[in-house]
Amino acid sequence: MAYDLITMGRIGVDLYPLQTGVPLPQVTSFGKFLGGSAANVAVAAARLGRRTAVVTRTGDDPFGTYLHQALRDFGVDDRWVTAVPGLPTPLTFCEVFPPDDFPLYFYRRPKAPDLEIDAHELDLDALREAGVLWVTGTGLSEEPSRTATLAALAHRARSGTTVFDLDWRPMFWTDPDAARPFYREALRHTTVAVGNLDEVEVATGERDPHAAARALLAAGVELAVVKQGPKGVLAVDREGRSAEVPPLPVTVLNGLGAGDAFGGSLCHGLLAGWDLEKTMRHANAAGAIVASRLECSSAMPTPDEIDAALTAGAVT
Numbered sequence: 001m002a003y004d005l006i007t008m009g010r011i012g013v014d015l016y017p018l019q020t021g022v023p024l025p026q027v028t029s030f031g032k033f034l035g036g037s038a039a040n041v042a043v044a045a046a047r048l049g050r051r052t053a054v055v056t057r058t059g060d061d062p063f064g065t066y067l068h069q070a071l072r073d074f075g076v077d078d079r080w081v082t083a084v085p086g087l088p089t090p091l092t093f094c095e096v097f098p099p100d101d102f103p104l105y106f107y108r109r110p111k112a113p114d115l116e117i118d119a120h121e122l123d124l125d126a127l128r129e130a131g132v133l134w135v136t137g138t139g140l141s142e143e144p145s146r147t148a149t150l151a152a153l154a155h156r157a158r159s160g161t162t163v164f165d166l167d168w169r170p171m172f173w174t175d176p177d178a179a180r181p182f183y184r185e186a187l188r189h190t191t192v193a194v195g196n197l198d199e200v201e202v203a204t205g206e207r208d209p210h211a212a213a214r215a216l217l218a219a220g221v222e223l224a225v226v227k228q229g230p231k232g233v234l235a236v237d238r239e240g241r242s243a244e245v246p247p248l249p250v251t252v253l254n255g256l257g258a259g260d261a262f263g264g265s266l267c268h269g270l271l272a273g274w275d276l277e278k279t280m281r282h283a284n285a286a287g288a289i290v291a292s293r294l295e296c297s298s299a300m301p302t303p304d305e306i307d308a309a310l311t312a313g314a315v316t
Contacts, residue, residue, distance in 0.1 A: 009038030012090035044264020166195030257296025
């Protein structure tokens with residue numbers, strides 16, 4: 001039986017402060033959570049009832065063991081999560097200054113294991129048969145992950161739905177110009193592109209949401225999704241249909257992880273065949289719910305929680 005969703009890319013341990021509004025030097029306690037965009041998107045979709053798996057790598061250490069356990073606890077298949085001897089499992093710290101300041105500190109040196117995904121070890125048939133394949137911009141930042149990501153896209157050959165999460169993280173690249181050729185190549189093989197204003201600007205050179213959406217469609221995708229922060233989300237497809245949906249009112253506790261909840265819900269809506277507006281409203285609600293909570297993976301909402309937020313018109 002094929003998976004509804006397979007994601008490829010970043011995984012790690014999030015160590016988030018249990019005190020808000022406190023700089024890291026003064027934080028006294030942390031919570032440990034599964035993290036990384038690819039893993040979180042798989043968790044978010046699993047919470048919505050989808051059969052999901054993630055292709056990634058960890059260190060051969062206790063944190064790697066924890067990530068396997070967490071994935072299984074969340075209902076995500078971990079069969080393609082393998083260890084890389086000699087490299088530590090990545091850690092990510094953040095500071096929490098609501099409503100809009102959440103500095104991230106990535107500990108991914110000397111190299112993150114998830115950048116050691118090898119094209120020769122991919123289950124290409126499974127990747128092709130999945131309802132949705134989700135890849136990330138970070139996966140293009142170093143070899144051999146770059147070749148593996150592009151190989152998975154080329155083998156899938158735009159069958160089904162293939163989502164490119166633009167996932168621009170400047171600390172993983174020398175500069176935007178270094179990323180653009182690989183982003184263009186990935187866009188040739190994908191049917192859906194999703195990113196915020198900074199990410200679409202890296203991919204297309206355009207920051208205006210409508211211009212960026214047009215540029216993404218011109219680059220080859222069938223659906224462009226541009227997240228605009230406080231202005232909501234814009235989705236435009238190749239047939240000229242569009243939806244521009246405002247954000248759901250929410251008191252933000254931690255904005256990190258909201259985009260991954262949005263992504264898991266986006267995949268759910270695409271698999272369900274929903275129209276653009278319904279898909280975007282559902283995804284917006286999923287992201288808003290996670291923004292109201294401290295953690296990321298364990299904060300991913302259930303269908304009932306999303307329905308309640310949509311009915312209320314806000315996250316309460």
